[in-house]
Amino acid sequence: xxxxxxxxxxxxxxxxxxxxxxxxxxxxxxxxxxxxxxxxxxxxxxxxxxxxxxxxxxxxxxxxxxxxxxxxxxxxxxxxxxxxxxxxxxxxxxxxxxxxxxxxxxxxxxxxxxxxxxxxxxxxxxxxxxxxxxxxxxxxxxxxxxxxxxxxxxxxxxxxxxxxxxxxxxxxxxxxxxxxxxxxxxxxxxxxxxxxxxxxxxxxxxxxxxxxxxxxxxxxxxxxxxxxxxxxxxxxxxxxxxxxxxxxxxxxxxxxxxxxxxxxxxxxxxxxxxxxxxxxxxxxxxxxxxxxxxxxxxxxxxxxxxxxxxxxxxxxxxxxxxxxxxxxxxxxxxxxxxxxxxxxx
Amino acid sequence: xxxxxxxxxxxxxxxxxxxxxxxxxxxxxxxxxxxxxxxxxxxxxxxxxxxxxxxxxxxxxxxxxxxxxxxxxxxxxxxxxxxxxxxxxxxxxxxxxxxxxxxxxxxxxxxxxxxxxxxxxxxxxxxxxxxxxxxxxxxxxxxxxxxxxxxxxxxxxxxxxxxxxxxxxxxxxxxxxxxxxxxxxxxxxxxxxxxxxxxxxxxxxxxxxxxxxxxxxxxxxxxxxxxxxxxxxxxxxxxxxxxxxxxxxxxxxxxxxxxxxxxxxxxxxxxxxxxxxxxxxxxxxxxxxxxxxxxxxxxxxxxxxxxxxxxxxxxxxxxxxxxxxxxxxxxxxxxxxxxxxxxxxxxxxxxxxxxxxxxxxxxxxxxxxxxxxxxxxxxxxxxxxxx
Numbered sequence: 001x002x003x004x005x006x007x008x009x010x011x012x013x014x015x016x017x018x019x020x021x022x023x024x025x026x027x028x029x030x031x032x033x034x035x036x037x038x039x040x041x042x043x044x045x046x047x048x049x050x051x052x053x054x055x056x057x058x059x060x061x062x063x064x065x066x067x068x069x070x071x072x073x074x075x076x077x078x079x080x081x082x083x084x085x086x087x088x089x090x091x092x093x094x095x096x097x098x099x100x101x102x103x104x105x106x107x108x109x110x111x112x113x114x115x116x117x118x119x120x121x122x123x124x125x126x127x128x129x130x131x132x133x134x135x136x137x138x139x140x141x142x143x144x145x146x147x148x149x150x151x152x153x154x155x156x157x158x159x160x161x162x163x164x165x166x167x168x169x170x171x172x173x174x175x176x177x178x179x180x181x182x183x184x185x186x187x188x189x190x191x192x193x194x195x196x197x198x199x200x201x202x203x204x205x206x207x208x209x210x211x212x213x214x215x216x217x218x219x220x221x222x223x224x225x226x227x228x229x230x231x232x233x234x235x236x237x238x239x240x241x242x243x244x245x246x247x248x249x250x251x252x253x254x255x256x257x258x259x260x261x262x263x264x265x266x267x268x269x270x271x272x273x274x275x276x277x278x279x280x281x282x283x284x285x286x287x288x289x290x291x292x293x294x295x296x297x298x299x300x301x302x303x304x305x306x307x308x309x310x311x312x313x314x315x316x317x318x319x320x321x322x323x324x325x326x327x328x329x330x331x332x333x334x335x336x337x338x339x340x341x342x343x344x345x
Numbered sequence: 346x347x348x349x350x351x352x353x354x355x356x357x358x359x360x361x362x363x364x365x366x367x368x369x370x371x372x373x374x375x376x377x378x379x380x381x382x383x384x385x386x387x388x389x390x391x392x393x394x395x396x397x398x399x400x401x402x403x404x405x406x407x408x409x410x411x412x413x414x415x416x417x418x419x420x421x422x423x424x425x426x427x428x429x430x431x432x433x434x435x436x437x438x439x440x441x442x443x444x445x446x447x448x449x450x451x452x453x454x455x456x457x458x459x460x461x462x463x464x465x466x467x468x469x470x471x472x473x474x475x476x477x478x479x480x481x482x483x484x485x486x487x488x489x490x491x492x493x494x495x496x497x498x499x500x501x502x503x504x505x506x507x508x509x510x511x512x513x514x515x516x517x518x519x520x521x522x523x524x525x526x527x528x529x530x531x532x533x534x535x536x537x538x539x540x541x542x543x544x545x546x547x548x549x550x551x552x553x554x555x556x557x558x559x560x561x562x563x564x565x566x567x568x569x570x571x572x573x574x575x576x577x578x579x580x581x582x583x584x585x586x587x588x589x590x591x592x593x594x595x596x597x598x599x600x601x602x603x604x605x606x607x608x609x610x611x612x613x614x615x616x617x618x619x620x621x622x623x624x625x626x627x628x629x630x631x632x633x634x635x636x637x638x639x640x641x642x643x644x645x646x647x648x649x650x651x652x653x654x655x656x657x658x659x660x661x662x663x664x665x666x667x668x669x670x671x672x673x674x675x676x677x678x679x680x681x682x683x684x685x686x687x688x689x690x691x692x693x694x695x696x697x698x699x700x701x702x703x704x705x706x707x708x709x710x711x712x713x714x715x716x717x718x719x720x721x722x723x724x725x726x727x728x729x730x731x732x
Contacts, residue, residue: 005551012547019544166380174384175596176568195579268544269568269600273382277542312548317511317538319548 007192009309015198015267017305018205019260023282024289024297025212026256031291032229033249035150036142039157042279043164044130044257046272049265050168051258052126053177056119060110062171063129068106070136071098077140098136105129119180127258134254135247142250143243161276168272176269179262201263208259209298212252221248281308281323288330300330370405371665371675373397374427376438376448377462377654381415382541385567385594386440389638389651390462396637397658402666404675413439420444424451424459432676435684437657438462440650442513445481452478456678458685460660462653465517469708480688480708482656484613484698484715486521489590492611492716493562494525496732500585500609502560504534506553508546508573509564511538518564518589534558541569550576560584566591571601578604585609590716594648598724605721609732612719613698615652617728627714630659631697649698656696664688 023041030038047063054061078094081087105128112125141160145152183196216222228235228245236242260278261270281304288300304323311322375394378387394410409431413420420439427433428451436452436459439445445461445468452459453475461468461481469481497505505526509515519536526533535556537549550573553561561584563573570592577586586608593612598605614621618631634655638647667687673679691710694701699715718732 005555008551009548012545016545169380169384174388174567175594176571176600178600264544269572271542271568274542274544277540278544309545309548312539312543312546313552314548316549316552319511319538320540 004192005313009313010306011192011194011198013306013309014302015201015305016308017302018202019264019278020282020285020304021298021301022205022208022256022260023279024285024301025209025294026253027279027282027286028289028291028294028297029225029229030249030253031286033225034138034142034146034153034246036153037150037157037283037291038253039154039161039276039279039283040137040164041253041257041282042275042277043161043168044134044254044275045261045264045278046168046172046270046275047130047133047164047261048126048258049179049261049270049274050172050177050272051129052122052262052265053179053270054172055109055113055122055126056179057177058113058116060113061126061129063126063133064102064106064109066167066171067102067129067132067136070133070140071102074098074136074139077144097132101132119182123262126262127255130258131251131254134250134252137254138246138250139243143246146242146246165273165276172272174272176271176274177265178269179265181266182263195267197266201267204259204263208256225249284324284327287327290334369675370407371401371435371661372407372409372431372433373658373661374424374431374433374436374438375408375410375654376413376420376423376427376436376444377410378415378420378440378444379412381413383415383441385596386462386650387412387415389648390440390654392642393634393638393651393654393658396634396641396655398662401662402669404665404669406661406665409433413444415441415444417444417447421447421451424448424457425455428455428457433457434675434681435460435661435688437654437661442468442517445479449475449479457681458688460657460688462650462657465513466709472706472708476708478685480660480703480710482653482660482696482698482709484590484711485709486517487525488711488713489611489716490518490521490525492713492718493522493587493589494529494531496609496611496718496729497526497531497560497585497587498529499732500560502531502585504532504556504558504560506535506537506556506558506561507533507564508537508539508549508553508561510566510569511540514566514591515564518562522562522564539565539573541565543569543572546573546576547580549573550580550582553577554580554582558584560587562587562589564589564591567594568596568600571597571605574601574608575604590649593719593726594650595645596648598721603724606723607721609718609720609729611716612726613649613652613715614717615647615649615697617717617719617726618697620728621717625714626693626695626700627697630655630695634697652697656698656701659694659696660688660691660701663691663694 026041027038030036051061051063075098082091141156181197183200186193186195216226224240225245227240285301285304286297289297308323311319377390379391394408411423413423424436427436442463442465445463448459458478464483466485469476469479509518523533535553539546539549563570570588588608588610590612592610593616614627615631618628621628635647664684664687668683671683673683689703691701691703699711701710703710718729719726720729
């Protein structure tokens with residue numbers, strides 16, 4: 001192995017690591033705020049990338065119909081809740097978000113898809129189609145069980161993962177898709193040549209992480225999420241709604257997942273079940289961060305990416321084994337070095 | 346004129362006559378992997394079942410299709426259900442090798458012939474007490490590897506790099522191509538593995554390029570086969586690119602684009618049926634299948650995996666008349682045994698992927714007519730009679 005090869009591998013590792021970092025951050029966020037170990041995080045990667053691929057290909061992505069169905073489910077649940085509690089106040093907003101928006105997108109999607117629109121219009125449409133699924137998923141699958149134990153929430157996550165994978169297979173088919181590159185060409189950095197697309201991926205990831213940092217540090221909603229993460233009961237006592245935090249968190253997680261998918265779809269082929277493995281590697285990164293620390297999760301993600309790149313060079317048959325074995329020493333070290341966290345329940 | 350009573354009696358008799366053959370018709374159980382990792386094989390196979398012969402030897406054929414989700418346990422459960430509850434006379438399936446291997450045991454235990462649509466030679470070789478009941482339609486990997494090694498020798502390849510799936514498909518190919526290449530004096534200088542859902546193969550490709558082989562063989566099935574191809578191009582590899590018949594799929598060209606131009610692969614003749622010479626015995630059946638499939642699923646939708654299911658259907662249709670002529674009634678153990686004997690006795694049955702010649706020692710039945718060499722030129726499959 002010479003320096004050139006090492007540099008190319010490092011580049012590959014950093015690009016993948018950046019994606020794992022985003023997913024790791026989303027996993028930490030979701031767990032901190034809602035105590036859900038969000039296994040379906042990876043599915044949003046596949047949904048984002050494949051919805052974009054369908055739009056670019058000039059078809060109407062079936063995601064639009066899923067949105068209508070999910071919206072209908074939310075409305076039914078909200079109606080039942082309103083009847084039970086007699087609180088009808090939030091209903092107009094729900095109707096707007098879960099009925100009007102999906103139908104508008106259902107009307108919009110074929111018009112954007114057929115028109116040969118610029119790539120960024122397709123990206124925005126795909127995001128609009130996928131991101132609302134996050135909060136809807138929370139409302140349908142998790143909110144009714146918000147007070148349940150972590151284990152129950154984990155089991156729900158597994159079920160949601162299988163449901164979404166099955167839906168993705170029915171929607172997008174078994175074969176993979178790619179999308180056009182956001183940036184063509186390559187840049188000579190002096191010591192190595194980087195493709196424009198991979199620089200774009202790393203740059204966008206860095207920008208997203210900075211944006212998240214600003215969101216949590218400077219905005220009221222961000223602070224509310226942080227408060228919920230630190231102490232759920234305390235946050236409720238000062239008037240932060242758990243449901244609102246959950247919806248917002250899942251919306252962010254869906255946004256991060258879908259964007260990650262769109263970022264890597266030009267450099268690799270995305271299948272309906274690609275997301276699971278990517279999400280799992282993000283999960284390894286999140287574990288390195290103890291499911292609590294954002295910088296540690298990001299560092300863990302880079303470690304996973306680099307380890308993966310070099311393992312695939314030296315021992316490609318054992319690549320996944322090497323990456324996932326990383327969890328064992330990390331767990332050992334964490335369980336020896338830290339006191340068990342106070343359980344809220 | 347018929348009285349009312351007579352009319353009633355007539356209607357009753359007619360109803361009975363209509364209901365009766367339901368018990369006498371031939372039942373074909375099908376289990377395919379239309380979900381799970383082998384879904385890209387299982388979906389076209391499932392779609393093809395609807396196009397299979399509805400009648401043979403004057404007897405109606407009923408098809409029952411189940412999905413096994415590429416799960417070996419589920420494939421076995423499906424086979425048991427098809428045999429015990431639906432009284433299947435023959436079972437077709439499943440798409441992947443592990444499930445098919447497990448089904449062989451059930452076939453032998455219940456005395457039901459099965460026709461696998463998975464590729465591995467292990468399903469039918471060697472023909473022993475258990476494998477007496479097992480047949481298969483796809484070409485053996487060894488047959489394809491032999492064709493590939495022959496083409497390599499003709500193109501002057503001395504050293505070969507290999508990158509394949511880290512599963513049974515890749516392992517089997519590495520084994521077969523090592524053997525076939527050795528026979529032609531070709532040396533394998535690097536062997537790398539990758540997974541179907543990998544997002545990057547940069548490490549493996551760098552290692553391949555560093556070994557400087559004359560040619561590289563990518564052993565992947567479906568669209569994942571495009572990833573190493575694209576990465577090799579991106580790293581400027583200038584040798585000859587070979588693929589396996591797993592990549593003989595229009596979706597691969599869609600994902601791969603111009604990076605796949607120039608790649609050479611062995612494939613079933615179905616892929617280039619329209620380009621075959623008219624004298625080729627495969628051409629007619631292959632074109633019939635393509636016409637039927639594309640009428641139902643749109644132009645350009647055919648792929649070679651579905652062809653294996655079509656061929657299984659042709660085998661059943663060809664064997665049923667001989668089995669009926671023994672006097673056994675469908676739905677009985679005697680009929681299943683007769684059907685097995687008839688399948689084993691099939692000679693010169695032209696199908697979409699080749700010509701079947703079954704024998705007590707060979708339950709795959711294909712010869713060199715079941716493969717052609719194909720090259721991708723300008724995003725099209727082009728038949729290469731000289732390779």
